[in-house]
Amino acid sequence: MTESKAINVPELLKELEGHLTSLKYGQEPTELYQPIDYIMQLGGKRIRPLLALLAYSLYKDDYQSILNPASAIEVFHNFTLMHDDIMDEAPLRRGNPTVHEKWNANTAILSGDVMLVKAYDMLLEIDPALLSKVLRLFNKTAAEVCEGQQMDMNFETRDHVNEEEYISMIRLKTAVLLGFSLQMGATLAGAGEEDAQALYDFGVNVGIGFQLKDDLLDVYADKAKFGKQVGGDIIANKKTFLLIKAKESASDEQLVELNKWLEVSSTESNEQKVKAVTSIFTKNGINTLTENKMASYFEMGFYQLKKLKVNNPQALKTLKVLTEDLINRES
Amino acid sequence: MTESKAINVPELLKELEGHLTSLKYGQEPTELYQPIDYIMQLGGKRIRPLLALLAYSLYKDDYQSILNPASAIEVFHNFTLMHDDIMDEAPLRRGNPTVHEKWNANTAILSGDVMLVKAYDMLLEIDPALLSKVLRLFNKTAAEVCEGQQMDMNFETRDHVNEEEYISMIRLKTAVLLGFSLQMGATLAGAGEEDAQALYDFGVNVGIGFQLKDDLLDVYADKAKFGKQVGGDIIANKKTFLLIKAKESASDEQLVELNKWLEVSSTESNEQKVKAVTSIFTKNGINTLTENKMASYFEMGFYQLKKLKVNNPQALKTLKVLTEDLINRES
Known part of the structure; x- marks a missing residue:
């Protein structure tokens, strides 16, 4: 070599x-x-x-x-x-x-x-x-x-979406294309089937993690660093991982409050809505829960990399660093 | 064999x-x-x-x-x-x-x-x-x-479209796919490059002819056989081959009348509009002109078939008969 x-x-x-x-x-x-x-x-x-x-x-x-x-x-x-x-x-x-x-x-x-x-x-x-x-x-x-995009549109008009359905949607809508990108690169370089598959699985798992990170940043990002409106998903009633888990863990009282805010469409109360919903998220530990879920997808992803038989370990290091930078991004 | x-x-x-x-x-x-x-x-x-x-x-x-x-x-x-x-x-x-x-x-x-x-x-x-x-x-x-469809949409908002532009649009929007269908069939059967190209050219030429036939039928079809509204293109002010040539050949007086009808949007006068515009077409021999144009595309198409070195002459006969049936259709 x-x-x-x-x-x-x-x-x-x-x-x-x-x-x-x-x-x-x-x-x-x-x-x-x-x-x-x-x-x-x-x-x-x-x-x-x-x-x-x-x-x-x-x-x-x-x-x-x-x-x-x-x-x-x-x-x-x-x-x-x-x-x-x-x-x-x-x-x-x-x-x-x-x-x-x-x-x-x-x-x-x-x-x-x-x-x-x-x-x-x-x-x-x-x-x-x-x-x-x-x-x-x-x-x-x-x-x-396309299936993921259709699921995402379907979720908009549904009352209830569960965690499994949500993960399945983001897997299709965004994660599989990251998996394919890696799989194609490896395949074109003549990598073995097992390596190409492991890289695909790496991509899909970190891809799901990246979307959970997006959901998290949309609520908890530092306003000065984020570059777009913090709380945009809350204002749009988007059924993100955070909202889905908040609804599952909410007390009766919190559920009444959450549902009240989900019915508010006046833009005047946007700021108040973001504050109130974020406060329920935080009280119920949804931020930590999401971070843990995210971390477990990143872990499953990185675990795949251990199986690889690469020719260029320095490139593998670069792939890891790029992924970690995306994990730790603040916008 | x-x-x-x-x-x-x-x-x-x-x-x-x-x-x-x-x-x-x-x-x-x-x-x-x-x-x-x-x-x-x-x-x-x-x-x-x-x-x-x-x-x-x-x-x-x-x-x-x-x-x-x-x-x-x-x-x-x-x-x-x-x-x-x-x-x-x-x-x-x-x-x-x-x-x-x-x-x-x-x-x-x-x-x-x-x-x-x-x-x-x-x-x-x-x-x-x-x-x-x-x-x-x-x-x-x-x-x-896609280019043909975009051209067709562009023509809708333009005042003037000439014959060359129109033929170029229908060539792209409908004729090339007929050409490709034939070219693909021949290629998959192992036909030589020249035969595949001749069949493509046959398809494109008769495809342009078919669209001119569509334009003609829309105005001159037998109501009882046509299956949809005769004059639909006239009502919609569609810049068909017939309207383009009528505008070119119209006298000053006819042009005033044509333009008057093109500005009419009331559905009540649809019947009168179809009658009046059709009458200008017929007076100026636009039907015959379109038939001749059509015939020349069919002729150019069929000429291509003479070059072919086929293995199954009966199938070639079938292809010709199918095409002639489409040329002679009344709906």
């Missing part, structure tokens, strides 16, 4: 951003293709392609050879954001107008459709011997992401 | 319908998958998969081996219908409520998305040696179909 190249996240990210910026999706009609350039340059952590490049680097050095399929996952992810934003009637994405606001819903539907096609096209750069296998995994994942 | 099997359209169609009915897209959440079953069983001529099966049969007998990829094109086509119906705010599809009417727009967006993923999944049954090639052609076609 030759000595492996040192991998660092800022450098990977720089190359990835350069690649993403260089991508050409199409020209005419401009109404179809401009929204793709627009949403792709809104930024984001680019966590999915980063995970693919890092998983590849565990086994092989030339991660540049998979920049296109890795970027395909980012294009797919942004396609789901473009369509989800229509369904959720979201006015802003990363502080900027959403595509359906800046253009209109029809443009967001059709640009999103063509983005999905372009994501598949970028996956065609995969070694033909692995293409059918990777596409099968991708299709399974893509369908699951 | 062994003697080729006789191919007949009713039998092909029966097998195809049986196959389409047997397809399972997914179970849960039901809101995501029921609309797929619903739109797929609304029927239609199944012309795209039929063309794929016929093109395959020109070279090889075992068309059953491509029922899945052929059906993938029908799934893709119905995905575009599901999303187009949202964009066009269409209440009915084949006489039944559209998906966004029966459920809602969000369900139609998300079910459509998952249909596109399922179409790709069904294409994975293709011989791995041909997979990447066929997917590349499919991706090109799928993007073009």
Whole structure:
């Protein structure tokens, strides 16, 4: 074995951003293709392609050879954001107008459709011997992401959602795509089936942990560091892990209070609502409960890494550090 | 060469319908998958998969081996219908409520998305040696179909559209998918590059002809046979080939009258509007002009067939008869 190249996240990210910026999706009609350039340059952590490049680097050095399929996952992810934003009637994405606001819903539907096609096209750069296998995994994942979004929408109109259903929803809506990113990277580098599966399981488990972290930050983040409104989920009555567990553990009196706040729609009392609901969460130890749940998913995730037979231990260290940084993030 | 099997359209169609009915897209959440079953069983001529099966049969007998990829094109086509119906705010599809009417727009967006993923999944049954090639052609076609739909939407808000732009739009929106269906069938049967290209060109040319036929029937169909409202395009001010050519050839006086009718939005005068606009079309020979244009596209299409080196001439005869039946249809 030759000595492996040192991998660092800022450098990977720089190359990835350069690649993403260089991508050409199409020209005419401009109404179809401009929204793709627009949403792709809104930024984001680019966590999915980063995970693919890092998983590849565990086994092989030339991660540049998979920049296109890795970027395909980012294009797919942004396609789901473009369509989800229509369904959720979201006015802003990363502080900027959403595509359906800046253009209109029809443009967001059709640009999103063509983005999905372009994501598949970028996956065609995969070694033909692995293409059918990777596409099968991708299709399974893509369908699951849609299933998760449908479950999320269904939950909005339901009175009761339990913990198991919630975890199942976030697993499909967000975690499996992180798992697939790692699995694809490893598979393209020729990793064994067991390693690819362990990395998938790592991704799914930490992915669930990341979403629980999101739920937690939305209530308990430091206002100065968070970058968006603290308590947004409480105001929107979102059935997060915290609300689900609070309802389960609430005394009769607390349940009456919680339900009262869930019926409040006046924006004037938003501040009071966030304060009151947060206070019930804290009184019942929901923050600690969520942190423990989160920690157990991260633990299950990291446990998978012990099974790996990697060629580049330094890249594995980098993958761990990146994950820990995301675990410890404050916004 | 062994003697080729006789191919007949009713039998092909029966097998195809049986196959389409047997397809399972997914179970849960039901809101995501029921609309797929619903739109797929609304029927239609199944012309795209039929063309794929016929093109395959020109070279090889075992068309059953491509029922899945052929059906993938029908799934893709119905995905575009599901999303187009949202964009066009269409209440009915084949006489039944559209998906966004029966459920809602969000369900139609998300079910459509998952249909596109399922179409790709069904294409994975293709011989791995041909997979990447066929997917590349499919991706090109799928993007073009979206481009055509965007152009069609753009035309709605424009004052003027010329013949070239219109032909370019219908080529992308409807004709290239017919071309791809034939090209895929031939490619999967191992036909040479030239034959596959000639069949693609045949499909694109007759596809443009079919759309001109649609435009013509919408105005000149026999009410008793047509099955939908004659003059629907005139009422909707649709910039069809007929209206574009009528505007080009109109006298000053006729132009004033045409423009007057284009500004009428009262449904009470619909009958009068259809009568008046049709009369200008007929006076200026627009029906004959459209028929001639149509005939020239069919001729260009059929000319391509002369180049083919097929193994089963009877299947070629069947393909020609099917196409002629579509040319001569009255509804």
